[in-house]
Amino acid sequence: MTRHPHPTLRRRRAALTLAAAAPLLAASACGGGGDGDSVEITLAHSYTEDQPQHRCGAQVIADAVADADAGMTVEIFSNSELGGDADRISSVVSGDxxxxxxxxxxxxxVYEPVSVLDAAYAFDDADHLARYFESEPAEELIEAFADEAGIRTLGAWSAGMRHFTANxxxxEPADLEGLRMRFPNSSQFLLNxxxxxxxxxEVAYEELFLALQQGTVEGQENPIVNVDAVSLDEVQDFISLSSHQANSNLVVIGGVWEELNEEQQQVLSDAVATAVEEVPGCVEEDEQELLEGWSSGDEMQVVDDVDVEAxxxxxxxxxxxxxxEEQLAVYEGIRESAQ
Incomplete structure (x- = not known):
């Protein structure tokens, strides 16, 4: 399979190649050599390195793969270094x-029914999302996704529930009337x-702080760890704990999967499974710390009596x-896994 790396990867790999060329040539001249080339896996995401999605997710995956010593390494590109969400998923499809x-x-x-996982109140909480991904409806959805897009899903976790912030x-729903609320530019979020x-x-996440500061929008919705990551507590007076959406993260892999041997596939699957177990707990710890800080400070007040049922x-x-019909089938499969 011919693979064309992202321009950032090409530049970085070129630099690494130049830096390594002399010692490698010297070793070759002396008759030295390794046990074979190590497979380099690129892992990209949009989060900062302080967020649990990186610390307890991406970094855990990379560390577990390194510890397994299976001739495979994972290099992480965080903070949208390789592009925004839409760009990155296209890059996975293309193999970049x-x-x-x-x-x-x-x-x-790339496969519209998957977006229903982000439907408002589809999941009750992080545990519900975890149960769903162990269910038959989830297996059917992920298989259909793989067949349609050529992308394998290695695991999924919740990175916290999404909540409203505003001044x-x-x-209750009536409180949203007349407010310009920022939502991501995707069909499911706009439907939500x-x-x-x-x-x-619609405002890009990278532009959200400025949009709120200038009054282009008056409020927004995000998980608590995302609110903190871009310092929205500096431009919003209240966070209302609506818990209206589980912020799902799926760990997906493209065609490189077929290039791995069975041991490497198992190592990578196990590494992702470890991260899937760790991320929700890390998110919960961060959320508790942030909510306690906001509740005891002056920057943003916590509204914890939202009429969630309404x-x-x-x-x-x-x-x-x-x-x-297809979306509704996915939605009903999610709701059936609730307890």
Missing amino acids: VDIDIQGASGLGA QEIR AEALGADAT FRSQADEFLRANFN
């Missing part, structure tokens, strides 16, 4: 990027906005009425 940690809505660009409390009763404005019932009715 090997592994991506991606939200379900981003994956919907006023949001306790309608379902929740929000007036959606939002949930409104969203469920709207989504069931507006999903197509």
Whole structure:
């Protein structure tokens, strides 16, 4: 298979090659040599290195692969270094990027039914998401995704529930009326906005702080760890704990999977499984620390008496009425796994 690395990867690999050339040639001249070439796996994501998705996810995967010593290494490119979500998933399909940690809505660009994983109130919590991915409906969805897009899903985790922030409390759907709320530019997120009763404005995540500071938008929704990562507590007065969406992350791999031997495939699968176990706990610890800090400080007030059931019932009715047959089947499979 011919692979064409992302320009950033080409530049970095060229530098590494030049730096390593002299000692390698010297070793060759002396008759030395290794046991074979090591497979270099590129792993990309959009999170900062301080966030649990990196610390307890991507880094755990890379470390576990290194410890296994199976002739394989994982190089991480964080903070959207290899492009935004839409760019990276295209790069996985083309083979320019090997592994991506991606939200379900981003994956919907290559297989639309997967985006339903990001539907408002589809999942009750992180445990529900974990149960679903052990179910038969999830297996069928992931197999169909692989067949359609040529991308294998190695694992999935919740990186926290998404909540509203604004300069006023949001306790019920009526509180969203008249507010310009930022939502990501994806069909499922925009459908969620309608379902929740929000007036959606599309703003790139990288531009969100400035948009809130300048009043282009008045509020937004994100997991707690993302709110902290881009310092939204500096430009928002309230975080309302609506828990309206599980922030799903799927670990997906492209055609390089077929280049790995059985041992390497097992090592990589086990490494991802370890990260899947660790990320939710890391997220929860970070969330607790942040909420305690906000509750005791002056920057952002925590609203913990949101009428979640009012939002949930409104969203469920709207989504069931507006999903197509294939989307509705995925949604119902998720809801059936709730306890």
